[in-house]
Amino acid sequence: MFDWDDLRVFLAVARARKVAPAARTLGIDGTTIARRLGRLEKALDAQLFEVGVGDRTLTARGRELLAHAETAESAALAALEEVKGQEHRLSGQVRLSVAEGFGTWVLAPGMGDFNRRHPGIRLDLVTASGFLNPSNREADMAVMLARPQRGRLTVRRLGDYRLHLYASPAYLERVGRPGKPADLRDCTLIGYVPEFIFSPELDYLDEVEPGLEANLRSTSIIMQQRMIAEGAGIGVLPDFIGRRDPALMPLMTDRVEITRSFWLVMQGDMRRLARIVAVADWLQERIDTLKPIDAARQAR
Amino acid sequence: MFDWDDLRVFLAVARARKVAPAARTLGIDGTTIARRLGRLEKALDAQLFEVGVGDRTLTARGRELLAHAETAESAALAALEEVKGQEHRLSGQVRLSVAEGFGTWVLAPGMGDFNRRHPGIRLDLVTASGFLNPSNREADMAVMLARPQRGRLTVRRLGDYRLHLYASPAYLERVGRPGKPADLRDCTLIGYVPEFIFSPELDYLDEVEPGLEANLRSTSIIMQQRMIAEGAGIGVLPDFIGRRDPALMPLMTDRVEITRSFWLVMQGDMRRLARIVAVADWLQERIDTLKPIDAARQAR
DNA sequence: TGAATATGCTGCAAATTTGCAGGATGATTT
DNA sequence: AAATCATCCTGCAAATTTGCAGCATATTCA
Known part of the structure; x- marks a missing residue:
């Protein structure tokens, strides 16, 4: 298998039609570009650019490769876009596993509020079929009705x-x-x-x-x-x-x-992520709104 | 931009669930795998695998990346296939996933014919347990009895x-x-x-x-x-x-x-490969041979 | 046409990457 | 319960990759 990263330099050269400008846009030395291009051609056992002087124009095989390289590029860009830096931004996706009743009656009424507060966070509610499966990572965090003991999970009592x-x-x-x-x-x-x-x-x-x-x-x-x-x-x-x-x-x-108690459970390594904290805080708030209901009952 | 080649090691580890087996399949030292994985995580500023001991399981971020990495992979594989050396020759391996009855009664009787026509192609029939799993690359193409909706797959009705x-x-x-x-x-x-x-x-x-x-x-x-x-x-x-x-x-x-209909499903990137086209054409032929059976019934 | 600028290739040193050995830890088997 | 196996991390040397400088050649503009 060839070095996938060489597709990046191939794309740059195919677009710039010259090695030097491609080198500038990539921030790599032209020598390296040329060498990696040569390596790629050897690995694919194919001439990718015309041999003559002047602009580097693609050969038939080069054009074939271009299509695939562009697919790879869009995948890489999408990956970068989606994954990069999500840890620190107050944005991204959080998948919260909840019991059905809790989700319907406690969380759902406050989802609009959450969205206004954190428009960048996409909060998914997935109904728990029983418990959070930590190995499968079906969810980033879970509100559970029973305290889980096993696993390296962070557990916190919400109320x-x-x-x-x-x-x-x-x-x-x-x-x-x-x-x-x-x-x-x-x-x-x-x-x-x-x-x-x-x-x-x-x-x-x-x-x-x-x-x-x-x-x-x-x-x-x-x-x-x-x-x-x-x-x-x-x-x-x-x-x-x-x-x-x-x-x-x-x-x-x-x-x-x-x-009974609500337990907030999450993977230990997620505890500090900004968006996780935001969701956890909001959960605590939602659960605190339940107290008046409880008090009302006591008063009767 | 991160090193695209690191996606390859990421995929290997995601599939092997451990560094050492991934290292063996890639033929690279495990140390390198671990280091390149770390480099990728730093470049993406995201935790991709669970930190704890035991199997490496993907985090939520890792799963997001997986989808994109698979896209990149199929692009790279297709590029290799199409461009490399004797790319246009009808040779290589095709793994075809089929339902049991279809394979036994429609394809198996024609396999000899296929082999005579394309001696260079090794055609494997794997019985489908339900659906083609595109991520694992269990099959290059599949004949399905129900039209799949999800994924970036090329779907064609065969008859x-x-x-x-x-x-x-x-x-x-x-x-x-x-x-x-x-x-x-x-x-x-x-x-x-x-x-x-x-x-x-x-x-x-x-x-x-x-x-x-x-x-x-x-x-x-x-x-x-x-x-x-x-x-x-x-x-x-x-x-x-x-x-x-x-x-x-x-x-x-x-x-x-x-x-019901037969559906031919394959990775979009493979669509044009010569041997894939050869198999697809042959499949179409085999299915066309079914029509007389149908007509015979009608005549009765 | 001729000068100026840019491109791209070849050596060499620096930087990076890679593999190996050793040891700690966890999993599996007897 | 002990032993065996496998995994995976930490230093260090080897190998590879990279960048820079210099030079030949090509392109551009007056």
Whole structure:
């Protein structure tokens, strides 16, 4: 294989039609240009420029090479453009892995604000299928609902959130209002599909009352919320979802309360990048906006 | 501007996931690899690989670069091919990725002919596990049964083929001849394993009659053909398979007919290489030989 | 036509790049 | 648990690449 970098000098000479001007634009000595050109011709076993004196004009093979060299050039330029210096600029792409409910109810409403603040950063929300896979680098950072232990990851606690039982007024009217956790055994319960509970922290029902199992199940908390709101049954929801939906009523708030934490997880080496910091700060802010919701509940 | 040649070592490391194996494939010392990688990272001012121990996994920035580096690579490879020495001679290797049934029944019978016509070209048939992976260069070109959308690939339609229901005479004698698609619900059906249907275009049974599911399943169309021929049941087969096996009888040809297309896919840069053109032409010919089969069916 | 300027090639020294050996660390096998 | 293997980083010498100066030749402009 020839030296790919020689394509760069080939392009310069093909465009300048002379070695010396090409040398000036590249900032390399003309001698070097000539030698690398010769090396390339030898490696390709082809005459790229006409031999005669005067301007260097391309041979047929040279023109063939030109097309490919230009492709390579645009690839290299694009690479430079996209990758270079992203580390220090407040721009670029950040891929944030979040749980569906958190993304929908906490982050999505603030995305416009983030974009106004950091127009250069493209923030992608990818819904987590469970956990951030650090080896695959599916995401640059992740907000997780359970603290990960393994791996060389940077972990930071962003704050707490509470969960309560929720139901719709229609359901309560139809089947009555349960007074204690044990009453839930006779209710239609809505929860996660057990096989897809990737962390014991998500098995809320069992924590409310051991042995409790959901009758209507979904891997999606949003679908669960919809089911509860439609009066299908009772389920556990984070307050940042349940308190914002007027169709939902919290139940047994004094007897059943679950507390969990948000964890910000990222690759250690990204911690200092400007755009990562910007996103992390914004996340902290978003989560801080949840506190009033919590306080409102306490006041009731 | 960074040294374009460093993209080559970057690609090697990204693929080998380690410096040492990459060094072996490139024939350069591992130290040099590491140093040039470091130089590239400095030039791009970006971390390309994970810092920790173990395998070198790409960072987000590295993955961005990978895409561009691959473009540059295919340009460089094409340049080498086209320009180098005896570039226009019909020789070299072509790796063609094909679906199993197509390879077995359409291409394999004509391989001898191809070899006589182009003794200098070594044509490898690799069975596709679904799609052509352009990044790994597993194949130079591919005949696909579904049109790929993504990537910078050259796509060309080679022609159409039809599929019908097939069964063996023995099976029909034993359980009777179904007269309409709905009758198939009572038959033993043979088809693909749903989990491995990588493209909706392959879900033939559902197209014959919605909701139809196979009882006997295989990821291999050849095995399906064998099952049908042995009288195990009824299945959908391309005519280029079914019509050539005397043990198979087409069913309901006037009521159930599925049409699909063959797509020729290749790296854009290779399009013009002589040996690629030779293979593409031959593929077109092979597919054109299918038309009489189709016509024969129509005449019946 | 002739002078002025520019191009491009050949030696030589400087700078850079490369490979090798040795040793620390981690992974794999017995 | 020990041993073996492989990976990968750190100095140092060799090899290659690069730049500069000088000169022959070509091009340009008056």
